[in-house]
Amino acid sequence: MRDTKRRLTLQVALPLVGVIIGVLLIVGPFIAGLARSLMLWVGEDPQFSLANFAWLFTDRRIHQAALNSLICGFGAMSLSLMLGTSLAWIVSRTDVPGRELFKTLNLIPFFFSPYVGAIGWIFLVAPYSGLMQTSIGSFTGESIEGPNIYSLAGVIWILSLFYTPYVYLFVISPLQRMDAAFEDAARVHGASFWTTIRLITLPLLQPGLLSAALIVFVTSAGLFDVPLALTATKGIRTMPTEVFALVRYPSDLGRAAAFGILVTVITIALTLWQRAHLSKRRYEIVSGKGYKPRVTEIRGAARVLALTVEIVFLTTSVVLPVLALILVALSPLWTGRSNPSNATLANFSYVLFDYSLTRQAILNSLFLAVTGATLGVTISGLQSYYLQRGRGRFKGLVDALLALPLGIPGIVLSLFFLIFAIRTPLYGTLAILLIAYVARFFPFATRTISAMLSAIHPELEESARANGASWTQTMRHILLPLLRPALIAAWIMLFIIFIRELGASILLYASGTETISIAMLLLSENSVGYVAALALIQLVLLLGGFTLFRLTKVSAIQ
Amino acid sequence: MSIAGKARLGFALLLMGLATASQAQDVPALKGLDEAARTNVLQMIEGAKKEGSLNYSDTIIQPTTNDVLVSAFRTYYGLPASFPVNYTLLTSGAMITRIEQELAANRITFDVAAIGSPTWTFERYRAGAFMNYRSREYDAYQDVIKAGLGVDGAFVLNGGYAQIPIWNADILKFDGKSYRDALNAAVPGRFSIGDVVQSESHLTTYAGLRQVLDVDFFKEVAKKKPTFVGRSEQSAQRILTGQDVIAFGGNPSRVHQSNQKGAKLRILYPSEGFTFLPQLTFILAKAPHPNAAKLWIDFILSDAGQKILADKEALISGRANFQSPIPDIAPNFSSLKIIKVDWEKMTADQLMKYREEWISIFNP
Numbered sequence: 017m018r019d020t021k022r023r024l025t026l027q028v029a030l031p032l033v034g035v036i037i038g039v040l041l042i043v044g045p046f047i048a049g050l051a052r053s054l055m056l057w058v059g060e061d062p063q064f065s066l067a068n069f070a071w072l073f074t075d076r077r078i079h080q081a082a083l084n085s086l087i088c089g090f091g092a093m094s095l096s097l098m099l100g101t102s103l104a105w106i107v108s109r110t111d112v113p114g115r116e117l118f119k120t121l122n123l124i125p126f127f128f129s130p131y132v133g134a135i136g137w138i139f140l141v142a143p144y145s146g147l148m149q150t151s152i153g154s155f156t157g158e159s160i161e162g163p164n165i166y167s168l169a170g171v172i173w174i175l176s177l178f179y180t181p182y183v184y185l186f187v188i189s190p191l192q193r194m195d196a197a198f199e200d201a202a203r204v205h206g207a208s209f210w211t212t213i214r215l216i217t218l219p220l221l222q223p224g225l226l227s228a229a230l231i232v233f234v235t236s237a238g239l240f241d242v243p244l245a246l247t248a249t250k251g252i253r254t255m256p257t258e259v260f261a262l263v264r265y266p267s268d269l270g271r272a273a274a275f276g277i278l279v280t281v282i283t284i285a286l287t288l289w290q291r292a293h294l295s296k297r298r299y300e301i302v303s304g305k306g307y308k309p310r311v312t313e314i315r316g317a318a319r320v321l322a323l324t325v326e327i328v329f330l331t332t333s334v335v336l337p338v339l340a341l342i343l344v345a346l347s348p349l350w351t352g353r354s355n356p357s358n359a360t361l362a363n364f365s366y367v368l369f370d371y372s373l374t375r376q377a378i379l380n381s382l383f384l385a386v387t388g389a390t391l392g393v394t395i396s397g398l399q400s401y402y403l404q405r406g407r408g409r410f411k412g413l414v415d416a417l418l419a420l421p422l423g424i425p426g427i428v429l430s431l432f433f434l435i436f437a438i439r440t441p442l443y444g445t446l447a448i449l450l451i452a453y454v455a456r457f458f459p460f461a462t463r464t465i466s467a468m469l470s471a472i473h474p475e476l477e478e479s480a481r482a483n484g485a486s487w488t489q490t491m492r493h494i495l496l497p498l499l500r501p502a503l504i505a506a507w508i509m510l511f512i513i514f515i516r517e518l519g520a521s522i523l524l525y526a527s528g529t530e531t532i533s534i535a536m537l538l539l540s541e542n543s544v545g546y547v548a549a550l551a552l553i554q555l556v557l558l559l560g561g562f563t564l565f566r567l568t569k570v571s572a573i574q
Numbered sequence: 575m576s577i578a579g580k581a582r583l584g585f586a587l588l589l590m591g592l593a594t595a596s597q598a599q600d601v602p603a604l605k606g607l608d609e610a611a612r613t614n615v616l617q618m619i620e621g622a623k624k625e626g627s628l629n630y631s632d633t634i635i636q637p638t639t640n641d642v643l644v645s646a647f648r649t650y651y652g653l654p655a656s657f658p659v660n661y662t663l664l665t666s667g668a669m670i671t672r673i674e675q676e677l678a679a680n681r682i683t684f685d686v687a688a689i690g691s692p693t694w695t696f697e698r699y700r701a702g703a704f705m706n707y708r709s710r711e712y713d714a715y716q717d718v719i720k721a722g723l724g725v726d727g728a729f730v731l732n733g734g735y736a737q738i739p740i741w742n743a744d745i746l747k748f749d750g751k752s753y754r755d756a757l758n759a760a761v762p763g764r765f766s767i768g769d770v771v772q773s774e775s776h777l778t779t780y781a782g783l784r785q786v787l788d789v790d791f792f793k794e795v796a797k798k799k800p801t802f803v804g805r806s807e808q809s810a811q812r813i814l815t816g817q818d819v820i821a822f823g824g825n826p827s828r829v830h831q832s833n834q835k836g837a838k839l840r841i842l843y844p845s846e847g848f849t850f851l852p853q854l855t856f857i858l859a860k861a862p863h864p865n866a867a868k869l870w871i872d873f874i875l876s877d878a879g880q881k882i883l884a885d886k887e888a889l890i891s892g893r894a895n896f897q898s899p900i901p902d903i904a905p906n907f908s909s910l911k912i913i914k915v916d917w918e919k920m921t922a923d924q925l926m927k928y929r930e931e932w933i934s935i936f937n938p
Contacts, residue, residue, distance in 0.1 A: 144764070145815035159816075166801075248772070249801045249808075251937065261771055265670035265694070266922060349835040352815035371637050373662070438679045526672075527629050527662055527683045538663055542636050544811055 027487045031406055034398025038418045038462075041455035045432035046280065046420070052435050053273035068274035078258060078275075084168060084247075085255040089237030091172035092179055096232045097225065099176065100183025102325055108191040110314045112322045119188075122326075125333040126181035126509075127558040129516035129533060131241040132551040134174045136337025138245065139344050139548075141165050145352035147340055166250045171243055175236045177333040182235075185464070185505060186228035190221055190471055196310040209312075223470055226290050227463045231422060234283060238425030241518045241533075255279075256425045256519070263431060263523060273435065276428035283424065284416050338555070345548035363549035367539070374550060376528065377535035378557070380446060381515050384531065388453045389510035393503055395454070396461035403462070404469040405477075422459045426519025429456045434523050444526035456520045457513050461506035468502035508562065515558055532557075601652035603872070611710065615872075619651050621865030627658040628866035630686040633666045633775065634735065634827055634853055639886040646882060647873050659870075665805060666691050666774035673858070677703055682860045685867035688732050688874075690851035691774040692917035693781075693925050695729060704728050705857040707868050711875035711893075718892035718907070722918055723852040731852035732874045733889025734907070737768055737779045737806070738848050740824025742813050743838040748820070752845045753787060761819050762798045766812055768823030770932040772804035775851055776823055781920065781928045782849025782913045789935065795822070796936050813839060826903045830888035841903060843911070850912040853889065 056065035072078055106112050107119045125133075140146050141162050149160040164170065198220065202212045218225070240256030248257055255275065262272040314322055344350045346359040367374045402408065403415050421429055433452045434443075442448040472495070480490045496503075518533035525534050532554050539546040601619075604612050622628070635643070644659040662684075664672065669689050676682050677698075689695065698704065708727035712719070715730045724730030739756040741748050748759050768776030801818065803809040806825035812818040814837055829839040855874060857867040873879045880896055883889040888904040898904050 142815065142817050145812075145817045249766075249769070249803055251802055263671065264667045264772070265674055265774065266926065267671065267674065349832065349837060350811070350815065351837070352817075366638075370641065372660070373637070434675070438675060441681075443679045443681050444676070444683055526676075527631075527660055530662075540805065540807065542663065542807060544807075 028406075031398045031402035034395045035402050035414055035418070037395050038399055038458060039414070041451065041458070042417060042420050045429065045436040045455070048436035049273045049276050049428075049432035052269055053271075053277050055270055057270075068270040069278070071271055072274055072278055077253065078255075081253040081255045081258045084243075084252060085237040087168055088171050088175065088239075088243070088254060089233045091168075092175035092236035093229050093233040095172065095176035096179045096183050097229055099180040099325075099329060100228065101187050101221070101225070103180065103329060104184045104188040104191055106322045106326060108188055109310065110312050110322060112314060112319065112326070114326075118326050121330055121334075122184055123181050123562070124330070124559070125178050126185070127512055127555065127562060128178055128333070128337075129241075129518070129551070129554065130174055130178040130239065131245060131518060131533065131536070132341070132516070132554065133178050133333070133337055134242045134245040135544075135547060135551065136340045137165055137170070137174055139340035139350075139544075140336055142352070147343065147352070147354070150353050166246050168247065168252060170246045171254075172236075174242050174246070175232075175239065177329075179232045179236060180329070180333070182232055183225075183228040185509070186224040186231075186467060187221055189468060189501065189505075190224050191217075193471065194220060199310055224467050226293070227467055230286060230290055231460065231463065234286075234422055238279070238428070239519065240425065240427050240522075256427050259425070259427050259431070260522070263427075263434075269431065269435060272428070272431050276424060276432060279428060280420055280424055283420060283422060288412070288416050338552075341548045341551055341555075344544055345552055347545055350544050350548075363543070363545040364553070367535075367546050367550045367553065371546075373530055373538065374532075374535045377530045377532050378553070380449075380529060381532040381554075382557070384446065384450055384453055384517075385511045385514035388450055388457075388514045389507050391450075392454045392458045392461050392510045393465075393507045396458050396465055396506060397499075397503060399458075399462045400465035400469050403466055405474065418462060419459050421456050422463075424456070426456055426517070427522060430520045430523040433520075444529065446529050449521060449524055449529060449531070452520045452524055453514050453517060457510055457517075460513065461510055464506040464509060465499060465502045468499055472498050512558055516554060601650065602878070603650045603652075603869075615651075615869075618865045618869050619653070622651070622653065622863065622869055623657070625863040625866050627660060628686070628863050628870055629660045629662075629684050630688075630867075630870060631662040631664055631669055631672075631684050632688045632853070632855075633664055633669055633690060634688070634733070634825075634887055634889065635661070635663065635883070636827075636831065636887065637661065637663060639882065642886060643874070643879065643882055646878060647870065650873050650876075650878060651869055665772075667772060667804075670694055670774055673698075673703075676858075680860070682858050682862060684858055685861040685863045686855060686857055686870050688853045688855035689774075690735065690853050691778055692723070692852060692854060693778065693920050693922060694774065695854040695856070696725075696918050697922055699725060699728050699856070703859055705859045705861060705864065705867070707857055707871060709868070709872050709875055711872055714894045715875065715892055717894055718852070722916060723850075723892060724854065729854045729856035730875065731892045732855040733880070733883045733887065733891055734850050734852045735826055735889055735904075736843065736848045736850060737776060737823040737825060738844060739820055739822055739842040740810065740813055740826075740829055741820045741840055742816065743840050745813075745816050746819045748840070748842075750842065753783075753791070753822075754846075756820060756822060756842060756844070757791070757795060757798070759820055760795075760798050760800070760822075763801075765798065765818050766801040766803040766809050766821045766823065767795060767936075768809075769802035769804040770929055770936075772802075776804070777925060777929055777932075778851060779823065779849040780932055781925055782915050784928060784931075785913050785915060786846045789931070792932070792935050800936075802936070810839065826888045830900060830903045831886075843905070845911070847911045847913040849915070850890075850910065852892070 053068050054064055055062040056067050103122050107115045107122065141148050142165060143161045144159055146162060149162045153160050199212050199216050202216045238256055240260055243254040243257050259272045259275055262268045343354045345363050347354065348358055348360050348362060399418055403411060430452060433448060437443050437448050476494055477490050480494045516533055517531065521531050521534055525531065532550065536547050536550050539550060603615055607615065640661045647659065648655060648657055666689055669687060670691060673687060706727050712726055712730060715724060718724055719726050719730060746759065750756055750759060768779060770777045770780050803823065806828050809821040809824055810828035810832055813821050814832060824841060826841050829841050832839050855871065857871060861867045880891045880893050884891055884904055885899050888900055890904050890907055892907055898906050
């Protein structure tokens with residue numbers, strides 16, 4: 017009896033630890049942000065005021081920026097959902113040639129920084145000077161303007177390319193594990209292929225799709241680096257770039273904080289809606305029974321279409337931008353035209369060996385990525401267990417609270433941490449970056465692990481417990497092996513995000529705590545060749561991590 | 575250890591000490607100094623060695639130039655090659671934001687900074703943010719200090735630059751003399767101006783230009799739908815690749831550096847005059863490495879430091895009788911037609927009004 021009580025305590029206490037850490041990571045900076053948003057300085061004295069919030073509702077520029085962010089978020093979400101679900105379905109549910117290879121290749125854009133992707137696409141299609149324009153111009157002899165990458169459409173295009181793998185990751189696992197009996201039953205009862213997809217497959221994918229949609233929407237709307245690279249020069253402001261401008265001297269932290277609080281409230285509403293929507297139905301797609309996902313044979317035009325979707329996606333998201341980056345990185349002076357006879361490795365040599373800041377930045381990023389991902393997955397795993405298996409009365413509230421950072425743009429959370437830590441010894445250290453990274457991104461891991469956990473019917477654990485296994489044995493032999501793909505996917509996701517992270521770092525870094533992305537931003541003041549070289553080094557690092565996992569026979573999508 | 579062993583060790587240490595002292599006595603920084611000044615510099619060198627490093631930041635100096643500067647700095651004072659000089663290149667807005675945050679946090683990481691934002695620099699000086707250090711090199715900067723580009727014993731320019739029209743001679747044949755000519759040469763949608771919202775130095779430039787160019791001129795600029803660029807490299811890059819045919823906010827440093835790699839960029843010092851942006855350099859009051867910081871200020875303002883900055887960065891020296899090695903790109907200070915602005919009297923509020931005016935014209 018006493019032993020049972022001890023086990024029950026462990027079962028409850030461990031997940032609670034994860035929850036408490038998560039709550040503290042959010043509440044501390046959030047309260048600092050809230051307090052700052054409600055303060056207005058009159059002379060030297062702070063006074064309580066709602067003026068910062070009033071400004072949000074009256075400033076025309078902010079409204080325009082908010083609208084632009086919503087357009088970016090909605091556009092990127094729609095395109096990513098369409099592309100990501102299509103790609104996941106093609107490789108998991110059809111016999112398209114090379115499906116195993118495509119399964120891996122589809123993830124490669126996930127390893128890219130969208131900022132780097134934006135830079136790559138600028139080199140590709142910048143008006144009059146992109147590689148595409150100059151290549152075509154060399155045949156026609158004319159100066160070609162080409163598509164306008166410096167626009168909201170350009171931002172949506174870049175965000176969609178690089179957030180499609182998020183959707184793909186969320187959807188492919190349930191698709192692969194879905195019991196074909198559901199779809200078979202529909203087909204046996206006369207449903208067409210599309211009807212089955214609409215009424216059976218997509219509804220069963222809802223948890224993953226909604227999670228992915230929410231993440232892509234808020235991340236796209238809140239991302240500041242791609243709009244900074246593409247639209248800021250055309251005077252097209254978005255909410256994050258406006259916040260960035262507000263934080264810059266002469267800074268108005270109160271208004272920036274008010275914006276963050278408003279966004280946070282909207283996120284709570286979205287999260288609660290998502291939770292309420294999902295709770296109306298059941299989504300268990302993995303049971304204790306044997307099953308095999310259905311593979312559809314595609315022939316003729318359908319096969320060509322599937323292959324075309326795959327090839328176009330990989331070419332536009334990987335091949336072309338990387339090619340552009342390589343050409344720029346090998347050029348001593350980039351003029352929009354590649355000259356192989358002048359190719360040099362000087363840019364690589366400089367950023368790797370001659371510039372101490374980039375060396376330090378690489379080390380800092382590796383430290384933050386490895387430590388942060390490990391901490392993040394540990395905390396998230398515990399939180400997921402609490403949210404999916406716990407019996408607390410306030411689970412809904414905790415879920416909404418833990419999801420808060422999802423909707424807060426990195427730059428705003430970074431601002432909250434800045435306000436929170438500016439008068440503490442944490443200011444200007446790697447530790448504050450590490451804490452901010454984990455606080456900003458652990459919900460990504462929690463969502464990934466929770467989505468998988470929600471698809472594992474508790475009957476498997478109940479069966480083990482009924483047969484005498486302890487809670488720790490059940491965890492070790494039943495749940496963790498089943499969760500392993502999700503845990504690894506979450507770790508890789510955090511590692512990748514941390515390696516390329518910019519939004520949460522931009523306000524918190526100091527001398528000696530620069531990261532790779534910060535170094536890239538600093539080098540952009542110097543030479544695009546250096547930026548391209550460092551971007552490729554970052555890409556190699558990220559792909560190296562991915563390859564290591566593949567070599568150990570463990571994969572996020574296994 | 576035996577007594578003989580201890581004696582040998584002591585003798586060896588004495589020899590090492592004498593060798594080090596002898597080396598220190600020979601360093602270039604000490605040449606021509608009187609005994610008191612020599613003692614002072616030697617004490618600072620020893621202090622810097624104990625402090626162990628130097629952190630400085632600038633908005634112009636490229637990392638490659640920094641490498642040359644740091645190497646010369648170590649040689650100048652006989653510091654070991656391992657003496658760390660940590661350099662951070664920042665945009666003007668980013669630097670101000672960082673320093674403001676560090677001041678608010680009372681946790682200063684930079685020792686020395688240099689920035690082309692005189693209004694902010696004067697404001698911070700008045701607030702007591704800078705260390706009082708009257709470098710002996712200040713003697714050579716009295717003319718520019720009288721011209722309002724520094725405060726004796728607090729800060730002075732380590733060089734200056736302009737944000738002026740630049741173009742690619744391979745793409746545009748332009749022989750205009752004025753801002754008006756540059757505007758006439760601008761192709762709608764294919765020229766850039768400095769982003770006054772994002773950049774303090776472009777805001778400063780705009781505030782200066784408004785002394786000689788009226789609002790209507792800028793309204794004409796706005797009609798041609800310019801691109802707003804915050805970073806000088808970005809505007810130079812757009813000119814290099816042909817995205818833009820002319821940039822109003824080009825930086826002579828980038829022109830010089832690109833041309834050294836084979837480009838054919840050109841600059842115009844307009845007949846209306848131009849806003850001279852002094853890179854005002856100072857030591858922060860609570861600098862973590864004050865001795866190293868003082869040595870750096872002495873070095874960067876010296877003839878040796880100024881030659882490197884002029885040669886590598888095309889900065890215009892404020893040092894008396896300094897001869898520019900590249901007068902076509904970085905003319906001598908005395909030959910320039912600089913727009914007169916009293917930066918000491920210009921307040922941050924006035925500057926913000928210029929920013930609001932710019933926003934109302936360009937509606938970015």
